[in-house]
Amino acid sequence: MNWISCIKSYQSYLKIERGLSKNTIDNYSFDIERLCLFLTKNGIVVSPIKIGEETIQQFIYSVAKEVNPRSQARIISGLKSFFSYMVFEDYRADNPLELIETPKTGRKLPDTLSVEEIDSLIFAIDLSANEGERNRAMLETLYGCGLRVSELVSLKISDLFFEEGFVKITGKGNKQRFVPISDLTQKYIQIYRNSIRTSITIQKGFEDTLFLNRRGKQLTRAMIFTIIKNLAVKIDLNKTISPHTFRHSFATHLLENGADLRSIQLMLGHESITTTEIYVHLDRTFLTQVLNSFHPRK
Incomplete structure (x- = not known):
């Protein structure tokens, strides 16, 4: 069995059995293709069934010379998962990464x-442009519901349950959860839907997609990154931010205002x-406030 057929089989397993997203x-x-490239460059001819720990x-x-410890750990984890699949399918008797240590990275x-x-950032949005109302609604939703960027761009109109005060989110592994949505966020979504979205020529297959680009199709994740980056430059924000920063801020602000981790876990859609x-960093000041507020020996 060669590398190409093994990778294709593994991809099918990840999609069908584990329900993982394309990304x-x-x-x-x-990670596997990077290993294949290394083998080709060094003239090493070995199949995924025969490759050993030494190789x-x-x-x-070689990777350690090019990437940081966190990236090394991710690559090792990805390869370990691939070879665990090979063992599971009886293509191999062992996992060649079983004894390879993952570099310590600490918590970032x-x-x-x-x-x-x-x-x-939201006030800096130019509402005179057609995409302004859309961008405001998107950022309010990103922050107000703590969504991943992939969850935001794939949000459907049929996922909106405003009367009940929830939106249905399809997260990693196609797992669904219901997240509360505030009246304010609902208001901005409705403004966008009623004043902007109705004037867009919607392409076939995107009729139910909530946030659309000018061509009437689903926005890309890269476009959301660009919108946020441009707003950060506009207000001279001296931070490197991304859509994920809004999600992390959502969780942090909830915690700081008294929400418990279990509730935040459910809203973020974390299995563990x-x-x-890890997402919600606890600073010492906040921990002291919690102790003084809730411990019986305060």
Whole structure:
């Protein structure tokens, strides 16, 4: 069995059995393709069934010269998953990455925005342009519901349950959850829908997509990044931000105002509470406030 057929089989497994998104599958595949490129460059002819730990270790050493420890850890994790699949399907008897150590990376805490900075970004949107109302509605939804950028661009009109005060979100692995949506966010979405979206010529297949580009199609993730980056430049924000920064700020602000981690976990759609703890960095000042407010020996 060669590398190409193994990768295709693995991709089918990730899509059908695990229900992963195309973006996630592409990321997993990239790690394997990088290994294949290393083998080709070094004239190493070996199949995915026969490749051993020593060759994998050589690849890891070469990668270590080019990327940081966090990226190394991601590549090792991706390859370990691939070879675990090979073992599961009885193509191999062992996983060649079983004894390869992952570099220690520590916890990288994402940047966060203050409420004032988020307000400044949204206020900087030019509402005189047609896309202005759309952009305001998108950023309010991104921050107000704590969505991933992929969840935002794929949001459907049929996912809006405004009377009940919720939106239905399809997250990683096609897992669905209901997230509360505030009256303010609902208002901006309705303004966009009633005053802007109705004048767009919608392309076939995108009739139910909420946020559309000028051509009547779904927005790309890259476009959301560009919109946010341009707004940050406009207000001279001295931070490197992305759509994910709004999601992290959503969680952080909820925590700072007294929300419990379990509730935040459900709204973010995290399977593990540990993931939520990484997103929501707890500073010492806040921990002291929690202790003084809730401990019986305060």
